[in-house]
Amino acid sequence: RSLTVSLDQSCYSIHIGSGLYRLLPELLQKAGVGRDRKLMIITDSEVAPRYADRVKSCLDFAGYETGVSVFPAGESNKNLQQLERLIGECLQFGLDRSSLILALGGGVVGDVAGFVAATYMRGIPFIQLPTTLLAHDSSVGGKVGVNHPLGKNYIGSFHQPVMVVFDVDVLHTLPKREIVSGFAEVVKHALIWDVSFVKWLEENTEALLSLEPAKVEEAIYRGCRVKAAVVSQDEKESGIRAILNYGHTIGHALEAVSGYQYYTHGEAVAIGMAGAARLSQKVLGSSPELITRTEELLQAFQLPVRYDQAWLERDMLQAMKRDKKARRGEYAFVLSRSMGQVELIRGIEEVHVSQVLKEIGGGTG
Numbered sequence: 001r002s003l004t005v006s007l008d009q010s011c012y013s014i015h016i017g018s019g020l021y022r023l024l025p026e027l028l029q030k031a032g033v034g035r036d037r038k039l040m041i042i043t044d045s046e047v048a049p050r051y052a053d054r055v056k057s058c059l060d061f062a063g064y065e066t067g068v069s070v071f072p073a074g075e076s077n078k079n080l081q082q083l084e085r086l087i088g089e090c091l092q093f094g095l096d097r098s099s100l101i102l103a104l105g106g107g108v109v110g111d112v113a114g115f116v117a118a119t120y121m122r123g124i125p126f127i128q129l130p131t132t133l134l135a136h137d138s139s140v141g142g143k144v145g146v147n148h149p150l151g152k153n154y155i156g157s158f159h160q161p162v163m164v165v166f167d168v169d170v171l172h173t174l175p176k177r178e179i180v181s182g183f184a185e186v187v188k189h190a191l192i193w194d195v196s197f198v199k200w201l202e203e204n205t206e207a208l209l210s211l212e213p214a215k216v217e218e219a220i221y222r223g224c225r226v227k228a229a230v231v232s233q234d235e236k237e238s239g240i241r242a243i244l245n246y247g248h249t250i251g252h253a254l255e256a257v258s259g260y261q262y263y264t265h266g267e268a269v270a271i272g273m274a275g276a277a278r279l280s281q282k283v284l285g286s287s288p289e290l291i292t293r294t295e296e297l298l299q300a301f302q303l304p305v306r307y308d309q310a311w312l313e314r315d316m317l318q319a320m321k322r323d324k325k326a327r328r329g330e331y332a333f334v335l336s337r338s339m340g341q342v343e344l345i346r347g348i349e350e351v352h353v354s355q356v357l358k359e360i361g362g363g364t365g
């Protein structure tokens with residue numbers, strides 16, 4: 001299956017399916033990337049031993065000179081130190097402005113490798129090869145970057161990939177926790193855009209959790225379709241693109257206050273969406289059914305909807321005021337009027353936010 005992301009200046013395709021790595025040389029040729037151009041695969045220490053050779057040998061065989069650069073897996077390595085080290089390896093391998101970077105991994109690899117591509121010699125092209133379910137989201141849209149100790153993704157830029165190639169064959173080696181985590185962004189795409197997608201997820205939860213190939217491909221395709229539609233309308237987030245941050249205000253705060261070690265991104269966003277549904281009722285008067293249906297869907301996917309109160313409300317509020325959508329220290333949240341429909345609301349009063357934090361701060365279940 002393929003999709004196209006159309007932007008003002010450019011467009012690129014997303015390919016989703018089985019056995020796609022073998023087709024990489026062909027896809028590169030089609031995208032105008034000749035064999036005279038050097039390639040660097042950037043990946044992490046979990047993905048490298050499983051898939052780096054598979055990708056490299058397909059490219060070597062077709063005559064591409066391909067290097068591999070590995071950094072330690074995990075959100076806590078999405079930082080400037082790793083960026084500097086990876087750029088050093090690119091220089092040593094002799095990458096120049098005509099070269100390409102291939103980001104082989106989950107969202108962490110995509111964000112870091114994409115930011116290497118955005119900054120290396122003021123920017124070289126790159127390709128996304130997502131290997132987690134969650135990365136169906138992160139690989140599309142061109143947001144790349146690293147974390148700062150004070151908050152998520154504070155250092156970054158927009159740099160669109162040349163293409164996205166999602167070979168679904170790699171998903172079976174994902175740890176259970178990462179499979180579950182990935183469904184958080186799939187659920188998000190449904191909740192913000194498409195009630196029929198919500199219904200389909202409710203009906204297919206079991207098949208999806210057991211990674212039934214046809215269903216998983218369909219879920220990735222539908223999720224990417226929402227993401228592509230939103231990004232095509234607003235590449236640099238001057239308006240509608242903000243809705244993709246549904247659940248992320250609380251989610252990012254949770255990740256930051258817990259040092260990026262405690263919750264996966266998907267878990268934090270799931271808790272954040274439960275919070276956003278509750279805040280929607282308080283601020284917009286949305287129906288209580290929005291809360292129950294949201295929480296039931298997340299729980300059916302075995303995602304958390306409550307956070308551990310070890311993380312202090314005061315720190316959470318501070319972190320949310322530093323959110324990139326906030327202005328002049330007021331709270332801004334993406335909220336839902338009804339299922340499938342969300343918008344960015346500014347100027348939310350602290351009493352509502354802290355009330356919601358109390359409601360969802362009841363342990364990890």
Ligand code: NAD
Pocket residue numbers: 044045046047050073074075078105106107108109111131132133134135137138139140141142143144170171172173174175178181182185264265266
């Ligand atoms: P991740 O990249 O850390 O991957 C999760 C774990 O699974 C890692 O340990 C990884 O090494 C391992 N792994 C990856 N693929 C595997 C495979 N096929 N088999 C076995 N193990 C595998 O995390 P993630 O959940 O994919 O991504 C989360 C990150 O994505 C966060 O940093 C988040 O901010 C970012 N993100 C970015 C965007 C964006 O638009 N740029 C959107 C959503 C999320």
Ligand code: ZN
Pocket residue numbers: 137185248265269
């Ligand atoms: Zn996210």
